[in-house]
Amino acid sequence: MSARERISLYDTTLRDGAQTHGVDFSVEDKWLLARQLDALGLDYIEAGYPGANPTDTRLFAEARPLPHAKLTAFGMTRRPGRSISNDPGFQALLAAKVDAICLVAKSWDFHVEVALGISPEENLDGIKESVAAVVAAGREALLDCEHFFDGYKANPDYALRCAKAAYEAGARWVVLCDTNGGTLPEEVEAIVGEVVKHIPGDRLGIHVHNDTDNGVANSLAAVRAGARQIQGTMNGLGERCGNANLTSIIPTLMLKSDYADRYETGVTPDKLRTLTHASRILDEVLNRSPNRHAPYVGESAFAHKGGIHVSAVQKDPRTYEHVPPEAVGNRRKLLVSDQAGRSNILAELDRIGIVTPKSDPRIARLLDEVKQRESMGYAYEAADASFELLARRMLGNVPQFFEVDSFRVMVERRHNALGDLVTTSEATVKVRIDGETMMSVGEGNGPVNALDNALRKDLGRYQSFIDDLSLVDYKVRILTGGTDAITRVLVESRDGKGNRWFTVGVSPNIVDASFEALIDSINYKLIRDGAPAP
C-alpha cells in the first residue's frame, strides 16, 4: 500500500474557473467553496489573483489558513524591465497571506516575442528571479509554464529551458500548461515523457483546457508519463470549454485499478463519497443547473432507461455500472419511459413505497397507460410526481380533494389612460370542495400565471397545505407529432421544506396543458402531506 505514489491535486476553480463566461464569485462564495474543497481533501486551493480585481484584493486581505490545503495566490512573474522590488504587482502578491504562490510565465518563444516583445533571455531571467523571490519570502513557489505544449512543439529547447529555470530556482512544482487546449493525449504523453528526463516527475504538474474534449484524458496521460500534480477545476469550470474536470479525474484516480493500484491522493474513500455533494454545492452557489450528464456526479450518471438494462442492473449492478454510484455519493436511477419495461415500473413503485405483488395485473395496465400517454406527448421520466399520481390512481386510490368546474382566462392589450399599450392577464376559477362551490380571481404577468394565482388563492380546507407551494420552473415544448401541434408543459414545484417535484400536462391548448400540470402539482402535495380526503 505505502508503495503507491502520491498525486497532488491542485484546484483552480476559484481563479481559472472564475474566467468562465457568466461566472463570478463573491468573497463569501470563495470562502464557502474553499472550505468545501479543503474538506474534500485537495492539496492546493488557488483562491484568486491579488490585485486583479476588488474581490480578490479583499479576499487576500482577509485570508486565513485552511485546515488542510495550502491556500494559494496566483500572479504573474515580475514585469519585463522591472526589478522585483520595483514591481508593485509582484509586491502585492508577496504580501498575500498564503502558503503558496503560483506564478505564470510564458514558455513559447513566439509569445515571448509577439505578445511580450522581449528577448527570450529576459523572459528566463524573469522566471528565475520571480521564483527565487517567492522562495525567499518563505512561500512555496509554483510556476505555470503558459503555452508549454505549443511552445514545445515549436521550440522544444526554449520551452524546456523555461521549465528548468523555474525548477533550478526552487519551484516546488513546475506546471506544464496546455493554455489553448488544443493538444491531444498522445502528444501530452510524449512531451511529458521528454520533460521528465530533465525534471523529476514529482516536481512536474499538468494544467490543461478542454478545447478538444480531452481535458481529462490529457491530465491522465501526463500522470502516465510521470507528472505528479494535476491542476483542474470542479465541474470543469473555466473559460471557453473549461479546464480539466477534477470531478471526473478524482474518482478515476481512486476507483480505477490502472491508477488506484499505483497512486494515492489526499482524497480518502470517505471524502470521495462527498464528491457529488461538493459538485452540486458549486452549482448552487453559482445558481447554475447541474449538468445531468456529468460523469460520476450527474443526476443521470447512473440512470437506466431501457427495460433490459434495468432488469440486468437489478440482478447485478456490474452489468451496466462501471463503478458503484455510492462510491462518489451519487445514486442509481431507474427511469420510466416508453422505452421502459415492467422492471422500471416495479422499481419506481418500490421507490415511491407502493407495495404490490409482481403478478398484479394492474402493473401491466399501468405500463400500457404510461406508454400510451407518452406516445401522446407525456414525459414521465421528467415528471416524477405526475407518474406517482398516475400510479396511485391505477393501483391505490387517490381521493378527489377538489374538482374544477370551470375557468376563464383573459389576456387583453389596449391603450391605457396615458396612451401606452399595456397587456393585462386575468383568470377566474370555479372549484368545488365538499359539495361547496368557490370562485377565485387572479391576475398575472401572463395567462398561466394568472390562472395559477386564481387557483391557489382559495382552496378552502386544503389551503393551508398549499401555502408553502411555489413554482420554481415552467418549461414549454411544442411537439409536432402528426398534424396538430401539441403542447407539453413541465412544471417544477417546491415546498417550504425544500422538497422539489415535477409534473406534466399535455394538450393542443397551452392553457389546458399548464392547468393539468398545476393541478397535478397540487394533488401531489396534498397526498404527500397527508391531506384528509373530503
Add this chain to the structure above:
Amino acid sequence: MSARERISLYDTTLRDGAQTHGVDFSVEDKWLLARQLDALGLDYIEAGYPGANPTDTRLFAEARPLPHAKLTAFGMTRRPGRSISNDPGFQALLAAKVDAICLVAKSWDFHVEVALGISPEENLDGIKESVAAVVAAGREALLDCEHFFDGYKANPDYALRCAKAAYEAGARWVVLCDTNGGTLPEEVEAIVGEVVKHIPGDRLGIHVHNDTDNGVANSLAAVRAGARQIQGTMNGLGERCGNANLTSIIPTLMLKSDYADRYETGVTPDKLRTLTHASRILDEVLNRSPNRHAPYVGESAFAHKGGIHVSAVQKDPRTYEHVPPEAVGNRRKLLVSDQAGRSNILAELDRIGIVTPKSDPRIARLLDEVKQRESMGYAYEAADASFELLARRMLGNVPQFFEVDSFRVMVERRHNALGDLVTTSEATVKVRIDGETMMSVGEGNGPVNALDNALRKDLGRYQSFIDDLSLVDYKVRILTGGTDAITRVLVESRDGKGNRWFTVGVSPNIVDASFEALIDSINYKLIRDGAPAP
C-alpha cells in the same frame, strides 16, 4: 493525399442518443435530423430500433433512402432458443427498408450467463446465424459487441471469439463497445491493438460511452490502435453521461495533423463548416439550450475575455486559438470588444442586400440595439426575418402598413351540454389601416392560434399579400434571466412559393411574445413582396 486511410463515421444520435434522459424524437424530428446528418457527410445513420416503440415502428414503415449515408436499423441478434425464421423481432428487423442492419450481441461471458442464462456456445451460434441472415437478406451487416472491453478484461478468449464469429459470418464492421463507459484510453488502445491481430482494422469499429469523461479520447485511442469506424452521437447525446461526441471527434480528425495527415472521412472541409449549425439544429429540435462550453461548436468555445488575450488574438489568432473558429462554422467572440459583432452585422447586411458604407454611424447603433435586445432574451441568430426588419427600421425605412389598436384573448373551460369539460379559445383584434379601424374575431385550439386566426382574417388592402402565409412551427422557451421568467417565442412561417422565415418575440407574457413574432412575420412578408406603403 490518396494515401490517407478512410475513417467511417457512424451516427447513432437517433437511436442510442434517444436513450438520453429527457430526450424523445418524433418521427418527423428523426427525418429532419437524418437529412441534416446525411448532408454533414456521415457514412451511416442509425435511425432507430424497429419494433421497440411506436415511433421507430412508424419510422421504418415510412423509410426512404438517404442521398448519401446508409440508413441503418438497430436490433438484437436472434433470441436464444429461436431460429431466425421463428423470431418475429428479428423478422421485423429484416423487413425494415434500410441499407444496413446493426445487430447487438453480448461478448462478456458473465453477461451471457447471468443476463441471458445461455451457454457461451449458444451465444456464438446466435451471432453467426444472425449476421449470416442479414447478409443473406442483401443488407450490410454490422455487429455491436456489447461490453466488449469488460468482457475482454474478464475473458479475452471468449470476447475475441464473439468478434471473430461476426467477422467470419460476413459482418462488414465488428464494433467493439464500451457499454458501461468505464474503460480508460490506455486500456482501449491496448485491447484494440490485440484485436487487430485477429480482425483487420478496416473491419473494426469503436463504440464508447462517456462515463469517465474519456469518450472522445477512447474513440481516438481505438483509431490509433487500428480501428477504422467510430460510432458516436452529435452533441454527445446518449444515456447516462452520453456517447462519444462526434461533434468533438470530427473536427479533431480533420483539423489536427496527428489525424488529418493520416486519415480522411466523408466530411469535406465545406461540410465541416456546417458543424456548428448541425449541432444547434439538434438542440433546437430537442428544445434544449445549447452547451455554451462545448468544444469547437459552443458559443464560448472561441470566446476571449480580458484585454491581454483579446489584443493577442487580434495580433495573431494562434496565440489563444487552437483552430480557426470558421473551420467548424463557429465564430470568435471578443467579450470586451465590438469587433466581432460589427463584422458579423456587416456580413448580415450584405447578405440581406442593404448597402451602406462601413463608416455609417447607424451600424454601431444597430449593433448596440442587437446587443441590448439579445441581453433581454431576443435571439437574432435564429430569427433572420426579425433581424432584417430591425436592420431595415434602423437603416432604411419600413412603412407602418397597419397598427394594432388592441386585442383580447379568452380561454374558457366549462361543461358543455353533454356534461363534458371543453375548452374554447377566442380572440378579437382591432387593427387600423389607412386611418380606418377594422375588428376581427377568430377561434383556435389555443390562445395564440386564436389570435393568429383573428389577426390574419382581415388585413384590408394587405389581405391578398398574406393569404398564402402559413405558420410552420412555433417554439417557446422560458428564459429565467434574473428574477422574472421571460418567454421567448420563435415562429417559423412559410409562403406559397416555399420561402421560409423565422421571427422572434420576447415578453413576460407568452401571448405578447407570440403576438410580436406574428406581427414581425406579417411585416416581413409585406416588405419582401413589395406591398405598397399606406
